[in-house]
Amino acid sequence: MKRDQTRTPLIEAIEKHRSAKPISFHVPGHKNGLLMKGDPFYQSDVTELSGLDDLHDPHEAILEAEDLLSDVYGTLKSYFLVNGSTVGNIAAVLASCSPGDPVFVQRNCHKSVMNGIKLAKAVPILIETEWNDEGTALGIRPDALKEALKAFPDVKACVLTYPTYYGFTFNIEKIIEELHKHDVTCIIDEAHGAHFTLGTPFPKSAIECGADIVIHSAHKMLPALTMGSYLHISSSRVSERKVKEYLTMLQSSSPSYPIMASLDYARSYVGTFTKGDVDQNIKVVNEFVQALEGIHPQLIVYRAHDPLKLVIQLEGRTGYFLQQLLESEGIYSELADPDYILMILPLLKKNLSFPYKEAISRIRRALGNEPIIEKITNHESNRSNSNEYFTTLALSFEDMEEKDELLVALEEAEGEISAGMVTPYPPGIPLLIPGERITSHAIERLTEYVKNQANIQGHHRLDENRVFVYR
Numbered sequence: 009m010k011r012d013q014t015r016t017p018l019i020e021a022i023e024k025h026r027s028a029k030p031i032s033f034h035v036p037g038h039k040n041g042l043l044m045k046g047d048p049f050y051q052s053d054v055t056e057l058s059g060l061d062d063l064h065d066p067h068e069a070i071l072e073a074e075d076l077l078s079d080v081y082g083t084l085k086s087y088f089l090v091n092g093s094t095v096g097n098i099a100a101v102l103a104s105c106s107p108g109d110p111v112f113v114q115r116n117c118h119k120s121v122m123n124g125i126k127l128a129k130a131v132p133i134l135i136e137t138e139w140n141d142e143g144t145a146l147g148i149r150p151d152a153l154k155e156a157l158k159a160f161p162d163v164k165a166c167v168l169t170y171p172t173y174y175g176f177t178f179n180i181e182k183i184i185e186e187l188h189k190h191d192v193t194c195i196i197d198e199a200h201g202a203h204f205t206l207g208t209p210f211p212k213s214a215i216e217c218g219a220d221i222v223i224h225s226a227h228k229m230l231p232a233l234t235m236g237s238y239l240h241i242s243s244s245r246v247s248e249r250k251v252k253e254y255l256t257m258l259q260s261s262s263p264s265y266p267i268m269a270s271l272d273y274a275r276s277y278v279g280t281f282t283k284g285d286v287d288q289n290i291k292v293v294n295e296f297v298q299a300l301e302g303i304h305p306q307l308i309v310y311r312a313h314d315p316l317k318l319v320i321q322l323e324g325r326t327g328y329f330l331q332q333l334l335e336s337e338g339i340y341s342e343l344a345d346p347d348y349i350l351m352i353l354p355l356l357k358k359n360l361s362f363p364y365k366e367a368i369s370r371i372r373r374a375l376g377n378e379p380i381i382e383k384i385t386n387h388e389s390n391r392s393n394s395n396e397y398f399t400t401l402a403l404s405f406e407d408m409e410e411k412d413e414l415l416v417a418l419e420e421a422e423g424e425i426s427a428g429m430v431t432p433y434p435p436g437i438p439l440l441i442p443g444e445r446i447t448s449h450a451i452e453r454l455t456e457y458v459k460n461q462a463n464i465q466g467h468h469r470l471d472e473n474r475v476f477v478y479r
């Protein structure tokens with residue numbers, strides 16, 4: 009029998025604790041917010057007191073909350089994470105492979121996946137992706153997977169990103185089926201798809217598609233505080249003991265109760281979402297898109313497979329230009345790239361509202377009526393020009409430790425081995441990976457990001473147009 013998803017056991021336990029007007033002789037140092045002028049936000053920032061359970065050894069409210077989570081997603085075991093999908097990806101990789109094991113990775117993975125592989129001392133095999141018409145990378149190419157399976161029959165795990173940051177999906181069911189034939193553990197970084205469990209018109213969820221471990225950034229698409237995430241185990245291919253051990257090692261011994269309470273709330277929010285809520289949500293999204301499309305002749309709205317993601321282009325201008333224009337009227341998008349901006353829409357229940365009308369008037373004001381064409385953007389620039397099915401690192405992690413780094417001009421770096429992970433953020437997908445040979449495609453993309461003053465994380469000197477390499 010399905011459990012009562014209106015329940016929020018951890019929130020209830022915190023409220024019960026607060027209602028007894030506790031006097032704090034414990035951490036945290038703000039003493040239930042008293043040292044913060046009584047700000048109510050701090051009053052739920054408690055710690056592992058009687059009745060409030062312990063994330064690392066749950067028996068009471070947190071265990072109950074995690075069981076309710078497992079029930080919503082139909083998993084064998086689900087965990088609250090307080091350090092984002094970042095920690096979920098790293099723990100999943102560490103628990104699924106041993107040093108020296110080949111691990112397949114979608115080339116456009118989040119940097120946490122590569123960091124997990126490095127910590128596991130495993131060997132990443134970077135599989136090339138398919139591309140959609142909008143020039144954004146999708147999932148791994150099925151032909152590339154076939155070749156990689158032939159070349160690395162002892163592969164232990166595969167990490168796929170589904171959906172992509174931009175909300176596009178691909179047929180992971182088939183890919184997982186193929187990988188399972190070779191007994192490969194399928195880890196799906198579904199950071200952006202915690203709401204897919206709601207079913208049509210949302211894409212199929214990774215758990216439904218047969219994944220073994222799934223990671224959700226609850227804070228991205230559900231109403232959870234930043235860093236609040238979930239990790240789900242949905243098959244016996246995965247060692248629950250190992251996953252738990254790595255999560256305990258990698259997460260704080262003082263996990264944030266506000267984050268965990270928000271995870272409890274977010275699970276109840278999605279667990280009680282009705283068909284009526286979905287229908288109403290889609291209706292208002294469609295109305296918003298229709299209104300957007302009529303605002304300016306150069307404004308093009310692409311709908312992703314996830315109905316809550318809009319990829320928007322101002323024809324002839326860069327995504328950065330459009331982002332700045334909208335910000336002048338207080339409209340903040342998730343990210344900009346050389347071509348597009350990405351807007352993430354809310355997962356709204358029927359009884360809640362969102363200022364879509366106000367947003368439309370502000371966007372109209374920002375764009376005006378005049379043509380704003382300047383240059384034609386090059387849509388091919390996103391697309392990788394690689395003819396390879398997969399690539400491997402030119403240097404092992406061990407060899408990298410022994411090498412000295414050298415700074416070279418970005419435009420002269422083709423064919424060199426990168427010594428740094430260089431990641432435009434957002435979206436957090438590395439363009440250079442340590443140990444990987446630098447391609448002309450990566451140089452073109454980075455040059456474009458630098459030109460547009462995008463935020464680029466990592467080990468580089470791109471302010472001087474230089475990158476670190478190993479020789």
Ligand SMILES: Cc1ncc(COP(=O)(O)O)c(C=O)c1O
Nearest residue numbers: 091092093094118197199225436
């Ligand atoms: C695809 C993907 N995976 C993982 C992450 C990391 O998630 P978090 O911010 O919850 O640590 C992100 C963050 O943007 C992401 O886009």
